[in-house]
Amino acid sequence: MKETFHGLKKAFSLLVTCSVILAGCSSAGQPQTKSQDGQGVAGKGGTLVIAAPMEPDTLDTQLSTWVDDANMRMYDNLLARDASGKIVPHLAEKYSVSEDGKVWTFNLRKDVKYHSGEPMTAEHIKKSIERFVAISPNKSLIGPLVKVEAPDPYTVKITMSEPYAPFLSTVSDFMGALDPTRLDKLGDKFGDDPSGTGPLIFKEKVRGASVSYKVNKEYRWSPEFAENKGEPYLDEVMFRFIKDDDTKMLEFKKGTIQVFQQVPPHFVKELESMPGVGIAKNLDIGIQYLGFNNKNPMFQDVRVRQAIAMAVDRDPIVQYAMNGLAKPVFGPLPPTIPGYSEKVENIAKEMYARDVAKSKQLLAEAGWTDTNGDGILDKDGKPFSPELLVAGEPVLQQIAQILQSQLKEVGIDLRINVTDLQTLRDRATKANHDMALLMYGLADPDILYLMFGKGNSRRLHYENAELEPLLVKGRQTTDVNERLQAYEAVGEFLVKESPWVPLYSKEVVTAYRDVEGFKTSTSTGIIFQDIKLIKK
Amino acid sequence: MNGKVTEWHVDTNPPIQLLAQEPKQVESQAYWILVWKRLSKNITAMGGLVILLLFIGGVVFASYIAPYPIDQMKFEDRLLAPSATHLLGTDDFGRDIFSRILHGGQISLMMGLISVTLATVVGITLGVIAGFYRKLDMFIMQVMDILMSFPALLLAIVIIAVLGAGLTNAMIAVAIAAIPSYVRVVRSAVLSIREKEYIEAVQALGIRDYKIISRHIIPNILSPIIVMTTLLFGESILSAAALSFLGLGAQPPAPEWGAMVFVGRTFLSQAWWMSLFPGLAIMLVVLAFNMLGDGLRDALDPKQN
């Protein structure tokens, strides 16, 4: 996944791939069964070595644009999510929101200590949140925040200028406590020697190679989904950043790595057949999509956009390019995030099941016909030959070629242009393109506001006065059921308008060996608390 | 010394100095017949010529020879090993590799042809100007020195970063990277001709420069140009393939050879044939050009006159 082009700014997109966010409800890491093999005993102690997908730019997650297990597990958030994505207490035992939806109150646990031993208080949370608002590249996720208060050592009160439902997601993903003494001492350099209240304690960082942590033996405030309420078993955790997938695979086979995160699809079969290896698959919260530049005259006609959506067959893409490790998605949201509606997905599925004849008919209605008999549609003497921008990853290039051959059947001549990510972003942002193969994802349906909201549609360039109030309603409704309804309206509208063609959500695959009690999911991350190493 | 070495190739000819042949009225057919006779005795050169002709034939008539269409996906046939039905196996979309190599040759050879033509035209022009008009010499050669201070591939990559990836831009980048060594060879050949007394004599007669250049200079520097161009052909194909391998040249699904090797890389452990055969095609064509170039150099070598 590394540099796949996600839909949103780096921060969001990165979140997608990482464990921070809302869960894949799918198999969240089956209990370890295979790895005992009759030999070896699971026990206390030892170092867990993990091959991480990418080296984070910094360990200061408030400054980072890449947040995952490798750099965020020194910190805890106010709330957490379990493997199904349900929000559960963490640093905050409970929370409430005022009736007007503007004031959030969090009641903190009283037993939380920093790695330094200092007890955590509400003032520290206030300080951390204020720092986040001041410096984080992700600060827009915090919403219309007015002020943060700490009326007593165990209460945090946050006031918004207007209701902002996604705040709960932000709080579960970002808002935690950073060691205040270190913050004072290091300031912007906090990432050089970071510390918090989390299950891992920073030990050392070797740039380009690894980050090592000691396991926090005092950690007793894990979220409820961790089974081990006592002292953690592991001594240390090391994240290694090996660039090359083949090398990771080799090391994993040798047993020098116990956990292989984000296994590329073509390795999965082999790993599944290896004795003693466990595989955890979690459906991603992101969607890969074929995006139109909706400012481009070519795609002004809704019939053209619908026709292209009908020309696409997701099955070969999922089956061959993704080796079956993905789920086709037709509607605007993947099944892994709140706001997903089966109703909307079914409408979309019915409307856009592959139908070459109907697609051709719609295109003909829009004025695209093959007048010169070359097999390519044309209109006003111009052939229908849009350019598709694709990032360099082999899988994406494969998908692009499959799309190309599918669109050819309805008479569209897709020209593939493989470019580096930066050029792609640049051109897509400037609307200087026809189509692009992209991805978006966030653990909150507010992603749609970030994709289509006023002034936000930087990739698809689709804004609509009818859609805007629906999106705003979604982000301002704190009641869960009302919110779901709001997003059903958004979804139906988007499906009809077809400003892009959603393709699939991929399975995030983690392989593990020589461990007992290993669990991971996109929303919980690896649950270090429960892991025992099997020593041979 | 202008034996600049790049990662993919030597772009001039270390073994034998390319000197302009002795001034003579080279229009004489007899001279070229002699050269051909010498060349035809050279087994290596003839071997190169045969390989080359085979490739050119196969590539030109690709649509008649190729047993399968190149872009049609047949997923049930994906990653088949070489067999009687698929001579060189199939790729990840079930496309026949033999057919793709034949068609891809059109792109690979054309990339070579166009970049070489571009480099030749610019290289000869600048080389002649530098050699003939001594006032411009300093400036041109300084610019060439600057261009030559870059490792050629890196220069090409940066040029593509500026222009954008794609076939045309890759060809331009390859041509630009090849120009400096061309200019050097042409310039030194022109210089050695220019020093001959009769050029001064002709100049003294008040003959216009362009006539001197076209009648007296160009014909006499043909040999090094021919050898250089032949060798450069191979090199350009290699460079263009390298750029496509990095994803900067041909775009999918174009069956350019370097791009095919790149795709094959992902499937190396499952389907070695996906990268072996396109790479072999590159090597054979470049080898053929080098064999022919070596032979031409020997045949045109004044020392053997």
Next chain:
Amino acid sequence: MQKYLLKRFVSLLGTLLGVSILVFLMVHMIPGDPVRYIMGEYATDEAINAMKVQLGLDQPLIVQYFDFLARFIQGDLGTSLMTGITVWEEIVNRFPITFQLACYSVILGSVLGVLMGVIAAVKQNTLLDRFIIMFSLIGISAPGFWIALFLIWVFAYKLGWFPISGYEGFFSLVLPAVTLSLLSIGNIARMTRSSMLDVIKQDYMRTAEAKGAPSLSRVFSHGLQNAIIPVITLIGIQFGSLLAGAVITETVFALPGIGNFAIEAISKRDIPTVQGVVLFMAMIYTVVNLTIDIVYSFVDPRIRYE
């Protein structure tokens, strides 16, 4: 001689100045906004502009160039946007790998190349000679990336003798060095063979022969000694270009050398890094070539005043 050296030095400075201008211009012509890239797409325009001011990117190009040049002369290549570490430090971290790789390849290439060249010359027109000629031709004709893939396939996948890629010490450099040396062997063998043949044709070799000196010592004491100068020059040039980054080989083997780093920096639009690394590579290359020229001019006085 001093005059010659001075002239070469001045022209070197001119070239480097030109290189710096060219690198600077090209890098700034690359489309894509590096600041957007660091700040993320949703950063406000104000924040972007503030960052541009901080990085000096709001200044006119000419001001930026002189600023860049001034800092460059003081040895400051700027800070990488990707990693936040100074470009110089990045180069210092990565260059040793490229350097080792260049050394191994050149050593392997020279030893085998010279040996093969000498044998071919001595056994001129025999089957062995033909074989060596063909081998050298293949060496210079085969695409490096393709050779690399097949070395990986055979020696890493099938036999498991060497790592597939990445850098974990000496063993990681074996396959890349072999890949690169194939080209060197081809070049060096060809050069050695032809310059040995030139020498053999000359009279003093015949004299040596008449004296009845044993063949092997004849070849080495008389022949090679005289034939080696152009070969050494070629070896030097090979070394220079390898030091300037074996870009593709480093990429295929995922070696963290400077060639690989340059490619990564280009694709991420890390302007200071591209500038610094490309300039560094060009400098190394130029200086190595100049050194060769000067050494050569001592050895062969004829070319000095060309």
